[in-house]
Amino acid sequence: GVVIKNICFIGAGYVGVPTAAVIALKNPFLRVTVIDRDEFRIRRWNSAHVPISEPGLDDIVRLTRDGSKACSVEAVKSSLAQRIGARSSKISIPARQPNLTFATASSKSMAEADMIFICVNTPTKVTGIGAGYATDMTAVESVVKEVAVNAKTGAILVEKSTVPCRTAKLVQDILDTYRPRARFQVLSNPEFLSEGTAVKNLLHPDRVIIGSSNTIPGRRAAAALAKIYSTWVDRSKILGTHVWSSELAKLVANAMLAQRISSINSISAICEGTGADVHEVAKSIGLDPRIGPQFLKAGLGFGGSCFRKDIGSLVYLARSLGLHEVGDYWNQVLLINDLQRKRFARKVISRLNGTLIRKKITLLGFAFKKDTGDTRESVAIDIIRVLLEERPAEVAIFDPCCSVAGIQSELENLGGHDALNVYADPYQACLDADAILVVTDWDNFRMASTPDHTNIKRPQSPTDLTSSTSTIVADRADGFLNLSKDQYLPEPPCPSNCPECAYSFPSFNTEEHLEWARISYHMKKPKLVFDGRGILNATEMEKLGIRVEALGKAESGFTLF
Numbered sequence: 001g002v003v004i005k006n007i008c009f010i011g012a013g014y015v016g017v018p019t020a021a022v023i024a025l026k027n028p029f030l031r032v033t034v035i036d037r038d039e040f041r042i043r044r045w046n047s048a049h050v051p052i053s054e055p056g057l058d059d060i061v062r063l064t065r066d067g068s069k070a071c072s073v074e075a076v077k078s079s080l081a082q083r084i085g086a087r088s089s090k091i092s093i094p095a096r097q098p099n100l101t102f103a104t105a106s107s108k109s110m111a112e113a114d115m116i117f118i119c120v121n122t123p124t125k126v127t128g129i130g131a132g133y134a135t136d137m138t139a140v141e142s143v144v145k146e147v148a149v150n151a152k153t154g155a156i157l158v159e160k161s162t163v164p165c166r167t168a169k170l171v172q173d174i175l176d177t178y179r180p181r182a183r184f185q186v187l188s189n190p191e192f193l194s195e196g197t198a199v200k201n202l203l204h205p206d207r208v209i210i211g212s213s214n215t216i217p218g219r220r221a222a223a224a225l226a227k228i229y230s231t232w233v234d235r236s237k238i239l240g241t242h243v244w245s246s247e248l249a250k251l252v253a254n255a256m257l258a259q260r261i262s263s264i265n266s267i268s269a270i271c272e273g274t275g276a277d278v279h280e281v282a283k284s285i286g287l288d289p290r291i292g293p294q295f296l297k298a299g300l301g302f303g304g305s306c307f308r309k310d311i312g313s314l315v316y317l318a319r320s321l322g323l324h325e326v327g328d329y330w331n332q333v334l335l336i337n338d339l340q341r342k343r344f345a346r347k348v349i350s351r352l353n354g355t356l357i358r359k360k361i362t363l364l365g366f367a368f369k370k371d372t373g374d375t376r377e378s379v380a381i382d383i384i385r386v387l388l389e390e391r392p393a394e395v396a397i398f399d400p401c402c403s404v405a406g407i408q409s410e411l412e413n414l415g416g417h418d419a420l421n422v423y424a425d426p427y428q429a430c431l432d433a434d435a436i437l438v439v440t441d442w443d444n445f446r447m448a449s450t451p452d453h454t455n456i457k458r459p460q461s462p463t464d465l466t467s468s469t470s471t472i473v474a475d476r477a478d479g480f481l482n483l484s485k486d487q488y489l490p491e492p493p494c495p496s497n498c499p500e501c502a503y504s505f506p507s508f509n510t511e512e513h514l515e516w517a518r519i520s521y522h523m524k525k526p527k528l529v530f531d532g533r534g535i536l537n538a539t540e541m542e543k544l545g546i547r548v549e550a551l552g553k554a555e556s557g558f559t560l561f
């Protein structure tokens with residue numbers, strides 16, 4: 001068989017580094033190098049603070065990069081167990097010398113490698129033929145040319161980046177052009193990790209797909225890659241396929257997942273019109289094992305760097321094969337996703353009486369989903385774009401993980417705007433807001449499980465209410481009275497005892513839940529919160545005087561359009 005001692009990863013991003021680090025962790029005798037042309041990024045990977053926020057990744061990078069003398073295996077194990085789940089306490093981590101390196105000097109690392117993983121970005125073309133749909137292959141092409149010139153003959157090239165079907169042919173053609181007499185095998189090994197759970201997904205993958213050519217050298221190369229994975233992945237989960245199937249499977253996996261999200265979101269619009277509750281519908285259908293409960297969470301739809309571009313790539317592929325109905329079918333998944341954001345923004349504007357002039361709107365969350373600081377294809381940008389057209393006094397933004405500078409640089413795509421402010425503290429972001437929009441499903445945006453309104457003095461009996469208030473709506477099982485929001489008289493004191501409510505803002509602890517009572521106190525009436533991710537309990541929020549509007553529910557008798 002083929003002997004692999006040195007591996008090179010090209011592209012030190014969200015996929016390249018976690019994959020390289022886990023392979024290094026599980027194969028202490030392999031030397032793994034990650035190279036990138038971005039010097040700044042490499043410097044940060046070599047620093048004490050890794051540039052990507054991904055639970056458990058910093059532990060693994062430290063251990064593999066600095067070795068078990070610098071970093072205890074036991075400490076890494078217990079940290080992983082805590083951060084990515086108990087199953088990981090059972091994982092075996094061999095002691096080691098350092099075996100992971102980050103570098104920019106690329107030709108030497110390529111020349112030494114027995115196997116080279118291409119992990120560069122494959123974004124959507126923004127101009128020219130196929131703009132908005134086709135894959136921009138610039139980075140892949142330039143890396144393959146470098147590999148052709150520098151790699152040792154017989155090296156195995158692995159497509160880890162998500163690429164259009166039949167890219168392996170393009171790669172082989174470039175190799176043949178630049179190194180006509182050398183022999184290289186090209187494999188496809190798509191990555192299925194999700195951001196925020198990358199380490200967990202890599203340590204416990206559902207499957208590993210290895211596509212190769214159906215020749216003896218092709219199958220040998222596939223076996224060499226399978227051997228590396230088999231140090232921690234059960235053989236039954238490693239699936240060998242033809243290279244075209246493997247390339248296409250990645251696009252289809254993402255398309256099918258995104259299709260479920262658009263399907264349930266299309267139903268959320270129907271729910272708003274009929275009074276059905278989309279979360280109840282999702283639960284009801286998800287109990288059918290043929291449908292299953294996952295990826296049926298209705299809300300603002302999918303963001304992130306993958307779904308949009310991969311479906312675009314599939315649509316382009318179908319259309320270039322002359323299959324226009326097939327292309328249109330998958331394109332509809334994108335159209336429904338765009339519609340959901342627009343519907344949400346329009347709902348906000350309409351509930352604020354059709355005008356945002358002199359109003360402050362706060363967005364809680366900027367990352368495309370919880371547990372990541374990644375702002376690529378953030379849903380927030382599209383919402384902000386619609387809001388700004390209404391000339392609000394301020395659009396305030398807070399995210400517990402994205403850096404203020406990172407958000408600001410994304411906002412520059414909107415052409416810069418005086419009304420946009422990014423905050424490092426959620427309470428300051430929400431201060432005097434006319435409406436709050438929950439854009440990301442961060443756990444700490446949920447109400448704490450012990451409701452944080454318990455210390456608020458609320459009227460407990462009709463005599464506690466001033467004479468001007470109207471009738472009491474209903475008795476509640478918890479002994480409190482269910483009062484409509486204008487019955488909360490007088491306003492409860494600020495639960496946080498700000499010195500005379502002078503708004504002294506301690507920095508927000510990301511381990512804690514938001515104190516919605518405090519936010520409520522400092523909001524403008526009628527205290528509207530738009531829950532774009534279905535994470536708030538409207539009944540509990542109502543007790544704080546907050547009115548929650550959610551996608552997929554026709555609550556408070558409100559119907560869209």
Ligand code: NAD
Nearest residue numbers: 011012013014015036037038119120121122139161162191
């Ligand atoms: P990324 O932008 O985080 O990382 C790509 C890196 O490649 C960057 O650091 C860039 O500087 C580097 N690069 C680009 N051209 C280069 C060159 N010529 N030489 C050296 N380095 C170069 O991207 P990512 O999110 O890691 O995605 C990489 C690939 O993996 C994409 O094809 C993507 O579709 C796929 N993928 C991503 C995810 C995900 O969750 N992010 C999941 C599965 C698959």
Ligand code: UDX
Nearest residue numbers: 191192193194195295296297301302303304306368369
């Ligand atoms: C996705 C795929 O899940 C992963 O397998 C692939 O390798 C890369 O693309 P990722 O984009 O990191 O991963 O995140 P994912 O958890 O899939 O969520 C994508 C988007 O869909 C997020 O914006 C999320 O909020 C949204 N989503 C997800 C929903 O709106 N509803 C759901 O039920 C699930």
